[in-house]
Amino acid sequence: MNDLELLASLESVKDPCFERTLKDLKMLAGASEQDGRWTIQIQLPTHAYLCKEELTAAIKSAVAAAHPEAGDVDVEYSVKVLGKNAGGSIGLNVKNVIAVGSGKGGVGKSTVAAALAYGLQSFGATVGLMDADVYGPSIPHLVGADGEPEVIEKENPDGQKVQRLQPIMADGMPMMSIGFMIPEDQAVIWRGPMLHKLLTQFMQQTDWGELDYLIIDMPPGTGDVAITLSQMVSLAGAVVVCTPQKVALLDAVKAIGMYKQVKIPVLGIVENMSGDIFGRGGAAKKAEELSLAPLGEIPSDPVIREYGDEGQISRLFSEENPAKEPLEKMCAEVAGQIVLNSLDAPSMPSLEIL
Ligand code: ADP
Secondary structure: OOHHHHHHOOOOOEOOOOOOEOOOOOOEEEEEEEOOEEEEEEEEOOOOOOOHHHHHHHHHHHHHHHOHHHOOOEEEEEEOOOOOOOEHHHOEOEEEEEEEEOOOOOOOHHHHHHHHHHHHHHHOOOEEEEEOOOOOOOHHHHHOOOOOOOEEEEEOOOOOEEEEEOOEEEOOEEEEEHHHOOOOOOOOOOOHHHHHHHHHHHHHOEOOOOEEEEEEEOOOOOOHHHHHHHHHOOOOEEEEEEOOOHHHHHHHHHHHHHHHHOOOOEEEEEEEEEOEOOEOOHHHHHHHHOOOEEEEEEEOOHHHHHHHHOOOOOHHHHOOOOOHHHHHHHHHHHHHHHHHHHHHOOOOOOOOOO
């Protein structure tokens, strides 16, 4: 038996998280032998993967069945985040741009966006967070970031001088928000062209660096920011956040319709404040009705509100607390849905005119 024969016997093994074969998922990266012991190399398509233990067991039993002579094997994991280099045409070096939206305010959209960003980072991914909720920027408050983004003059590859915005760093994560640029209590009326200019600065003139994921906290409801974004980059998709009760679900359905209209694929629905006075499971049911993925249920938990109010959302992942597990699951569901979408469908064309 050689490495290719060993790997061939694993091609039809189903990944317990994705329920697809290792061959389809392109996860079989190699096999090598040292001192008579084999190691199988598995390349994961995302850091946010929660099935290592089950997959290791499935691989070991498949090897034992097909090649008993191989003996006990080791399984070694590496990660190469799957993505479509969303902003190639505007020089944005991000594999996956994820919009986090909702039908209305107050459902915990910004909290979920920040938690998604820090959760993916805690798994090991490189992540940025962009606050596009221009009508109520709350990311700076949630993550405890302030300051004014610095503008640096740089030379682009053509030798031209260009102004580049430096994102604000908070707990090792680059972020941008209109909240860094205007006083907290100042209301802003946005006209279309101003909004477009601001988003262009955030996406195109900001030194984000190389990212696996850029999470965008969208304004609730309306579609103008979504349209502008979809014209600039090819988004991996939108996560729609809602609370479990009926009225909130109706708003979420409207948001889903809006994303579909502007050709941003909807990754699924996150139910936030689940199990509260609002009930539980409504979003999963609605997702099923709409043939969308349920992306997890986040309980209503004082620790989430507390850490958010204190500007310490990242602590939800660095410390033990009751919300950690459901939040990590939500991150894995979102990242997993992106992987499945990229297997199933060629990337959606970005919108040219609207
Ligand atoms: P939105 O962005 O939808 O307007 P926010 O993220 O600002 O909503 O959240 C609204 C309020 O609800 C905040 O005070 C936040 O701390 C709280 N909150 C959000 N999600 C939860 C949760 N799962 N458990 C407890 N409090 C939450």
